[in-house]
Amino acid sequence: MTTLIYWFRNDLRLIDNPALLEACHRADRLLPVYIHLPQAQAASVFGFPREGSHRKGFLRESLDDLRAQLRALGSDLLEYAGEPADVFVQLAQVTRADAIYCERIEAPEEIRQSHQILARGISLQEFWQSSMLSPESLPFAAQDMPDMFTQFRKKVEYAGLKFSPPVMAPSQIPALPEFAEIPPIRGSDEVKNSTLKFLGGERSALEHLKQYLARRLPDTYKETRNQLIGQDYSSKFSPWLALGCVSARTIVAQLDAYEQAHGANDGTYWLWFELLWRDYFRFLHFKYGTQLYRVAGLSETPVSKGSAQHFESWRTGSTGKSLVDAGMRELLKTGYLSNRMRQIVASYWIYDLQGDWRLGAAWFESQLIDYDVYSNQGNWLYLAGLGTDPRGGRRFNIAKQEQDHDPLGEYQRLWL
Structure with a gap:
């Protein structure tokens, strides 16, 4: 009898989930799990939470929806907190699982997690599917x-x-393994989504x-x-x-x-x-x-550090530049920002305030409900001129952006 663990990462769905589909085909028993990572709950090196309340709420809704769907198919979703390798060592022991199946994520922290799991002698099957x-x-x-x-x-x-x-959702989920359960965390105690625009799941x-x-x-x-x-x-x-x-x-x-x-x-x-x-x-x-995570990205260009005072004014939307301030206040309030405003406020931080692009990227990680490691890193490198584009960075003329995209000041009045 084959027992597998399915580790949901950034693939909280049943439809078009090849890794889950393959696990369902190969397993007689399957344990679906989600792990809340310590680094997501901790403060970044810059001193603020890496995962803000907007994203936590959206994640909570998404996990609850996934659990409901799995339960409707006779399975469940168990949530744990900790380093994945530590959690899986315990789960593999009590379930006698043969392997872990999961999505492959090609970013440094996620690669390190996979290496740590393999180093503990646990079989790991990863599928690129994002x-x-x-x-x-x-x-x-x-x-x-x-x-x-x-x-x-x-x-x-x-x-x-x-x-x-895309591939279809699994028509059925293998039964849960019988084991003395490691107590999962209680999902219902998590923060709720404070934005009204999006419902997770x-x-x-x-x-x-x-x-x-x-x-x-x-x-x-x-x-x-x-x-x-x-x-x-x-x-x-x-x-x-x-x-x-x-x-x-x-x-x-x-x-x-x-x-x-x-x-x-x-x-x-x-x-x-x-x-x-x-x-x-x-x-x-x-x-x-x-290399995409180096201070200077793919270049050798010195990176400006900015000042703590400038960052605080940018973060809170109190720079005195009304279009930028409106955008940063929308981000704080909702966890969302249009693509155009993301470019405008990022350009202002990098070029007008001479700020460290990594600090801006970290703030977006903390606040954005739709934070994605690949796109966030790529866009900030692109704007800062530290990525693959040989033309250098993209500095926006704020006055022109205001005239082009908010000539009547409606957006600024809305958030200021």
Whole structure:
């Protein structure tokens, strides 16, 4: 009898979860678990929590939804807190599990977790499943991909690639193993989501996707995506994508069906285009790995440190630059910020306040409900001119941005 542990990481879903599907096929008994990591609960090296209340609340809702779905299939979700290797040593002993199955995450902390598990003599099977395109489908080896996004995109399009087909949810989940349980943490004691815009979980993600397509919102996406106020100017898929409540492949498969029914247009292409950026930042990790986490990124350029006073004024939205302050207060209040405002406030921190890009990236990690390690690192490196783009950083003219995107001051009045 084969007993497996399934470790949910950033893949809190049943649909299009190849690792879970494979585990269900191979196991006679299966124990689904989620581990709350110590570093997520601790303060960052900069002194503030790495996981703020908005993301904690969204995670809580997502885990509760996943547990409900698993229970409906006769299984369950057990939550633990601690270093994964320590938790799995105990679980492997009491369940006599043969292996752990999980998503592969190609970022330094997650790679270290996997190495620690293997070092304890536990079999670990990892599956890459967070991108729209599979690395195997690329017209080049991932470690040899073009540095420039435009060249990456052109090669993908020339090869006729659009997305890798999603897989179905498992029709049944193997029964739980019988064991003297390590007491799990109580999920219901966690903080609740303080934002009203998003409800965590796979079922909410699929419902959001359904209504987004039904209302024909992809048709106007390219024209509205840089707006600053409202729910419908952008897709708002990112919170669910960040925790894997829905996969990029599921989204694009439904977008492809939408195009078959209603025709392709600039909006549908641009949604795919933005998801390709998301893939690009992921695949860069196969090529550069920990180099992306150096102080100077991929360059040798000295990094400005800024001042604690400047950071505090930026963080709290009290710099005196009203557009920037409005954005930072929206981030504090909701855990969300439009893509346009993310670029504006990041540029102001890096160039106007001469701040350390890593401190800005860490603050986004703490506050964003849709924090994603690949995209967050990639975007901050890109703006700071420390990534793969040879053109250098992107400094925004704040006055021009205000005139272009908030000429009547509506956004500023809303948050100030």
